[in-house]
Amino acid sequence: MTKGALRLVLGDQLSEGLSALEGLDAARDVVLMLEVRDECTYVPHHPQKIVLILSAMRHFAEALRARGVTVDYVALDDPANTHSFTSEVARAVARHKPEGVIATHPGEWRVLEAMRGWEDALGVPVEIRDDTRFLASLEFFRRWAHGKKALRMEFFYREMRRASGLLMEGDAPAGGEWNFDAENRKRLPRDVIPPPPKRFPPDALTREVMALVGREFPRHFGSLDGFAWPVTAEQAGQALDAFITQRLPRFGDYQDAMAEGEATLFHALISTSLNLGLLDPRDACDAAEASYRRGDAPLNAVEGFVRQILGWREYVRGLYWLRMPGYAKLNALEARRALPEFYWTGQSGMRCMDAALTQTRDMAYAHHIQRLMVTGNFALLAGVAPDAINEWYLAVYADAYEWVELPNTHGMAIHADGGVMASKPYAASGAYINRMSDHCGKCRFDVKGSTGEGACPFNYLYWDFIARHERRFASNPRMSMPLANLRKMEGAKLQAMQAEAKRFLDKHAPLP
Numbered sequence: 037m038t039k040g041a042l043r044l045v046l047g048d049q050l051s052e053g054l055s056a057l058e059g060l061d062a063a064r065d066v067v068l069m070l071e072v073r074d075e076c077t078y079v080p081h082h083p084q085k086i087v088l089i090l091s092a093m094r095h096f097a098e099a100l101r102a103r104g105v106t107v108d109y110v111a112l113d114d115p116a117n118t119h120s121f122t123s124e125v126a127r128a129v130a131r132h133k134p135e136g137v138i139a140t141h142p143g144e145w146r147v148l149e150a151m152r153g154w155e156d157a158l159g160v161p162v163e164i165r166d167d168t169r170f171l172a173s174l175e176f177f178r179r180w181a182h183g184k185k186a187l188r189m190e191f192f193y194r195e196m197r198r199a200s201g202l203l204m205e206g207d208a209p210a211g212g213e214w215n216f217d218a219e220n221r222k223r224l225p226r227d228v229i230p231p232p233p234k235r236f237p238p239d240a241l242t243r244e245v246m247a248l249v250g251r252e253f254p255r256h257f258g259s260l261d262g263f264a265w266p267v268t269a270e271q272a273g274q275a276l277d278a279f280i281t282q283r284l285p286r287f288g289d290y291q292d293a294m295a296e297g298e299a300t301l302f303h304a305l306i307s308t309s310l311n312l313g314l315l316d317p318r319d320a321c322d323a324a325e326a327s328y329r330r331g332d333a334p335l336n337a338v339e340g341f342v343r344q345i346l347g348w349r350e351y352v353r354g355l356y357w358l359r360m361p362g363y364a365k366l367n368a369l370e371a372r373r374a375l376p377e378f379y380w381t382g383q384s385g386m387r388c389m390d391a392a393l394t395q396t397r398d399m400a401y402a403h404h405i406q407r408l409m410v411t412g413n414f415a416l417l418a419g420v421a422p423d424a425i426n427e428w429y430l431a432v433y434a435d436a437y438e439w440v441e442l443p444n445t446h447g448m449a450i451h452a453d454g455g456v457m458a459s460k461p462y463a464a465s466g467a468y469i470n471r472m473s474d475h476c477g478k479c480r481f482d483v484k485g486s487t488g489e490g491a492c493p494f495n496y497l498y499w500d501f502i503a504r505h506e507r508r509f510a511s512n513p514r515m516s517m518p519l520a521n522l523r524k525m526e527g528a529k530l531q532a533m534q535a536e537a538k539r540f541l542d543k544h545a546p547l548p
């Protein structure tokens with residue numbers, strides 16, 4: 037029994053500086069960590085994601101214990117485990133009879149809702165502290181958003197540059213521009229070979245968790261072989277260092293590229309570590325800026341990288357907490373179709389889709405353009421129901437938590453929020469994929485074709501999508517070009533594409 041506080045650390049809160057651990061009294065307080073089945077199954081997470089989280093939790097608990105902290109760690113295979121946060125916190129309160137529970141604001145709405153009921157249910161004070169591991173507080177975001185008609189990331193990002201001082205020369209942005217995106221759209225040339233990312237082969241503790249997860253969740257989509265994610269803060273730091281020295285200089289140039297056999301290109305693969313709390317976002321930005329200041333990486337690369345973290349990552353979190361819970365229910369395009377079965381099998385026959393889907397199965401990772409312009413674009417064009425596609429993204433990526441997955445999928449990829457996040461849908465035909473990748477040359481579908489069985493499905497689905505939403509998009513000036521092209525199109529050609537789209541969708545993504 038302790039008279040101190042029970043300090044809860046969730047699986048994605050593995051940071052030494054976590055607010056729930058501030059002021060910890062090692063002599064009186066107990067840190068509570070819970071492996072629970074409910075969290076492993078509320079969507080069928082990829083086994084690598086579950087291993088990553090449980091292994092990182094176990095390593096974090098070991099590190100706390102090494103510092104003399106008492107950790108009450110409930111393992112997944114503990115026979116007494118009741119497998120939900122709420123019931124396990126209740127059991128721990130009964131065990132320790134603490135003076136109160138201290139938690140950090142969780143990353144998902146459903147968990148916050150549960151936490152808000154704990155004080156009444158447990159009969160002890162429950163303090164939910166702000167999550168201070170972000171560069172913008174939720175209050176900062178709310179103040180920025182207040183009274184604005186449109187919440188565009190670019191303007192939030194500029195505020196964040198000013199507030200953080202990152203890549204600033206006095207009051208002006210380094211290099212005289214806020215954003216060098218226009219330079220960051222190169223296709224990968226044949227003779228540019230991206231250096232492979234640093235891998236972290238599983239240690240004994242991780243191997244133990246792999247066996248456990250293999251036993252407990254044998255039917256979850258995804259392969260466990262090849263698990264190589266960083267599971268400690270030290271490893272996360274090494275992954276960042278390797279990225280900064282080997283890949284950052286070309287990150288910008290090839291940020292939007294896709295290539296056969298290149299699953300990671302010049303991307304950082306640090307989202308898992310950032311989202312677990314193993315890596316601090318400010319440290320990642322500082323390391324990139326230092327590389328620029330040393331002359332080791334060009335500004336287009338460094339600004340592009342910093343924008344992803346200081347801009348997009350902070351922006352999506354702010355938007356999520358500003359708009360939830362209603363945000364998840366939006367369905368502006370009235371999308372209702374089922375998720376095509378090939379999202380699970382990786383056998384669509386479309387080379388770009390199958391590359392993204394099979395690497396997702398094998399690594400629990402796909403880079404941003406694959407998520408946005410391939411699997412996301414496909415779901416948008418096909419009109420897959422938001423719940424179905426959101427659940428898929430939340431399940432299959434090792435870095436997925438609702439605060440970051442939902443705005444990216446619901447808002448950016450499928451436009452279900454009707455334009456809160458993006459001023460127009462990120463809809464594209466096969467021509468975009470052909471421009472940014474070498475997939476189409478080897479694909480069994482013809483990227484130039486728009487009708488018939490051999491035509492690239494992205495083409496007829498694109499025009500079917502534009503035609504389906506013609507009236508809705510008419511008031512959006514950013515859609516005037518595709519609408520003008522639609523109106524110029526021969527009626528018979530459009531009808532043939534619509535018939536092809538219907539045939540394809542009824543087969544692969546039926547209506548309920």
Ligand code: FAD
Pocket residue numbers: 302303304305306307308310311341344345348349350352402403404405407408412429430433435436437440441442444445448449
């Ligand atoms: P890099 O390309 O190297 O970028 C560096 C870092 O910037 C990332 O690690 C990440 O922390 C941050 N970042 C980049 N883009 C974004 C973004 N749009 N939103 C938030 N952070 C960003 N990211 C997640 O962390 N979890 C998700 O569940 C997730 N779901 C997504 C779903 C869709 C449909 C889309 C289009 C994007 C999603 N993203 C998500 C954003 C982005 O794709 C990933 O952060 C990125 O691919 C992670 O790989 P990386 O570390 O190699 O990133």
Ligand code: DLZ
Pocket residue numbers: 045046047048049070071072073075076077081085086089142143144147437438
């Ligand atoms: C995703 C996840 C999984 C798979 N398992 C656990 C777990 O067993 N224990 C835990 O504390 N957290 C887990 N998580 C992360 C939580 O789902 C996450 O903390 C919430 O979704 C809030 O972001």
